[in-house]
Amino acid sequence: MRSTFRPILLILLLIAALAARAEDDTSEGRVFRPIMASDGIADNSAQTIICTKTGRLTITTIGSINFYDGANFSHINPDDEVKYKLEDYDGNYHLYYDNNHHLWLKNTHSVSCVNLTTESFISNIDSIFVLYGARQRVNDMFVDANGDLWLCSGNYVFSSKYRKKVRLQRSRKLQDLEIYDNRLLMLFYDDGYLFCYDLKANHLLYSNRAYTDAEAKLYPNSCVQLYHDKCFYLIRNGENGAILLKYSIEERQWTELMHFDYHLNNMVVHNGLLYIASSWGYYTYDLATQSVIHHKGLVMQDGRKLETDINTIEFDLQGGMWLGTEMRGVLYGRPLTAPFHILGWDNPEALRYAVMMDGLKGIGEFRGKKASVLFFDSRHWTWVGTPNGLYLYTTPKSQPVVFSRRNGLLNNVIHSVVEDNNGNIWVSTSYGISVVHIVDGKVGRVFSFNDADNLPNETFFDAKGMRLPDGQIVMQAIDHFVKFNPADFDSLLNQKPYQLNLKLTQLMVNGIIVSAGDVIDGNVIIERAVSRSREINLNYDQNSISLTFSALNFEHPLQTCYRVRVKEIKDEWSEFTYFNSNGLVDKRGLLHLPLVGLQPGTYHVEVMASTVQGQFVGRSFEWIINVNQPWWRTTGIMMLLGLAVFVLIVANFFFYNRNTRLKMLRNNEEGDVIRRISAFVERCDSLSAEKLSPTQEEIYGTDAESQIELSPEFVDVMLKVLPFVHERHGRSFTMSQLSMATDMELLELYEMVSENVHKSPRVLICTMRIDKAAELLRTTDKTTEDIAHECGFISPNYMIAKFYHKYKMTPAEYREEEEH
Secondary structure: OHHHHHHHHHHHHHHHHHHHHHHHHHOOOOEEEEEOHHHOOOOOOEEEEEEOOOOOEEEEEOOEEEEEOOOOEEEEOOOHHHEEEOOOOOOOOEEEEOOOOEEEEEEOOEEEEEEOOOOEEOOOHHHHHHHOOOOOOEEEEEEOOOOOEEEEEOOEEEEOOOOEEEEOOOOOOEEEEEEEOOOEEEEEEOOOEEEEEEOOOOEEEEEEEOOOHHHHOOOOOEEEEEEEOOEEEEEEEOOOOEEEEEEEOOOOEEEEEEEEOOOEEEEEEEOOEEEEEEOOOEEEEEOOOOOEEEEOEEEEOOOOEEEOOOOEEEEOOOOOEEEEOOOOOEEEEOOOOOOOEEEEOOOHHHHHHHHHOOOOOOOOEEOOEEOOEEEEOOOOOEEEEEOOEEEEEOOOOOOOEEEOHHHOOOOOOEEEEEEOOOOOEEEEEOOOEEEEEEEOOEEEEEEEEOHHHOOOOOOEEEEEEEEOOOOOEEEEEOOEEEEEOHHHHHHHHOOOOOOOOOEEEEEEEOOEEOOOOOEEOOEEOOOOOHHHOOEEEEOOOOOOEEEEEEOOOOOOHHHOEEEEEEOOOEEEEEEEOOOOOOOOEOOOOEEEEEEOOOOOEEEEEEEEEEOOOOOOOOOOEEEEEEEOOOHHHOHHHHHHHHHHHHHHHHHHHHHHHHHHHHHHHHHHHHHHHHHHHHHHHHHHHHHOOOOEOOOHHHHHOOOHHHHHOOOHHHHHHHHHHHHHHHHHOOOOOOHHHHHHHHOOOHHHHHHHHHHHOOOOOHHHHHHHHHHHHHHHHHHOOOOHHHHHHHOOEOOHHHHHHHHHHHHOOOHHHHHHHHHO
16 A cells, blocks of 8 residues: 555655646746835836837826836826817727827727827827818727827728728727738728728728637627737737737738637737736747747745736836736836845745855954955955955955945945856845956956845845855845856846937926926926937026936846036046946936036037946937026127127227327426416516516506506415425426415416416516515614615615505505504
8 A cells, every 4th residue: 555655646746846847937037026106106007018119118007107217207197188089999008109209098988198299198189180180070099000190080090191091891890900011001890800901002902800700799899919020919808708819911811829718918029929918917929839828926026926917018128027917016027137036934945055054154353354254266366255345365465356335346244255157256245245257367347236136135144155066056144045046147247238228317407306398487498308308408597407317227227337428518438337426326227417507508418328337339318408698698788798898998099099188288288387387487586686666657657567467366376386486496396286385276276377477577576575575664673765775676765656556555654553
């Protein structure tokens, strides 16, 4: 009995192992990371996903359209006012891109349209349909593979590009269409019929049907078609099931591939496989071998297996797989190039590895410094893990090469070191795993991996790492074991550089996030959506900006390298990575480029992105930044200002010349007046030695003397001028100095001198002698005769006459009055 039971038990165990192996085979080796509403997506119900030609993802959720740049979501929400009613469309979400920068989202009996240049909904879709030739209400619409719009209106479907109108089949509902070879129009109806029209000849070529009337009643609800390699693949759904069909265009033959008792939702071709999203996992259909695999469960990052519905499948440009689910958000599965396998303590394999590494111990210090692990590789190099980085000694006496966060490590605390079969060095840290790539016996780049690469976000143990006999490496963390095959990383470590597409994902001006059409201080900075803007216009005081770029590196964001140049600031390239940019590149692979204090002018920002540091290929992407001059420095104002300056210069030159001439004239006139004053003083000095005698006019009593006499005011002034001139002892003087000496205004002095200086100084001399005579009468007892002689009068009688003329009394009367 026992002998019979043991073979049966072995057989059962073998069957169980094969079953487990078969389930492993269906997993494709992908590990999925969920992206939920908590990560920024508008809703956890992802209906459609499209990867654009530039690598950006468009994801529709219930009520929203989401754009994903690899790190952040931006989303726009339609309302009822932007929806157009489609009477004939009763399917679910369907997303189209046309070749006129429009995105069309069809849902049951409605369609919305997004202007991609501004990433905003168009409120009047009627106007768009009119541009495409609609003259009456549109009942349904499609976009073919060329991006051309087809409208169903009345009893026809037509395209403005092809200028063709095809009558629709009565009693049938058109569910989809496609263009083949730019000459055949393929119409797919709800009853399984295909009608093929020759657009050039403008007639029906043929029609055929995928199945019988009985089968047509099972799958009338919706149709999804995909063209690939001269064949159409069709999903048709009914109330209780779905069918997958293939139509060969050249053979004009239908083939049923699969049918199901639940719905199929979407399909895509990738690497020779047709991926089909369904209500229970997804299927792969090998186009070459026609083999089918049902992938029921998805392996998640935490090691659990998830069974879920899948609404849509899409692949990004790097080969990453994106699944949209009804309630679990978006699931992202990396390409099959960097698989880390997480083993929990409930896994018997983990227990086995724990036993194998039980004897591995760390070290306390190395050469007097704290250390955690010591490792000798096959080259006899010494690797020392410390809390401050990884130290490499190529010889016992050499200076160490230090690896830290500055040159590629995610964390400086090293816990274990393991060498793989190719001589590369793998290290576990307190955050992630890194590998030092060794090329031809020389140290190359450092690659690092974190939780985005399916690693547990936890600390590893000191020295708990080892290479298994089959070449795989196991490292122990606090709650998990990490197992991986280094050979799976060869394509990453040895990859050649390729150009990554770049998107501007955020623009901040003076600390304010800017969107298309935003008016700030009266200025529209960008008219298009940020992701589609290549030119930024700023006012002179909007000169501090921050540009955020994404290279759409979904697979290895940490390995994203940027190259930046702004020739107007520095005509040299600067390279940035997460490890050397001081935060300019974050761990999500986004570049944050600040430009502060820009002066008015035009700047050309050139950016390149690569996955290999120091190696960039392809062209650079360029953005133009215009910082406008302030209004007072604009061309018109500058021309007016220049004209005003010119006028001022001319006026200044004119007035300067005039003033110079006036000054010269004044100087000449002043010199002439001073010379005449000096001559007048000289005449006074020459007359002071002569006896003063009566003139003929005085003798004969004529009026001529009154006409040539000096004015009394001039005489008083000259009485002050003569002492001043005599004190100068022949030195030059100015009219201003005379003005101050005489306490007169300069102009008044000019006028007085001009009127009198040409006259005889006799009156002045006479006045001076009479004044001297009066002084002698007051201060001495001299006789009138003696005083007349001493003061220079020719006779006492002449002095008495002149004295009486001035004082209205005789000298004797004057003395007597003074004595009293």
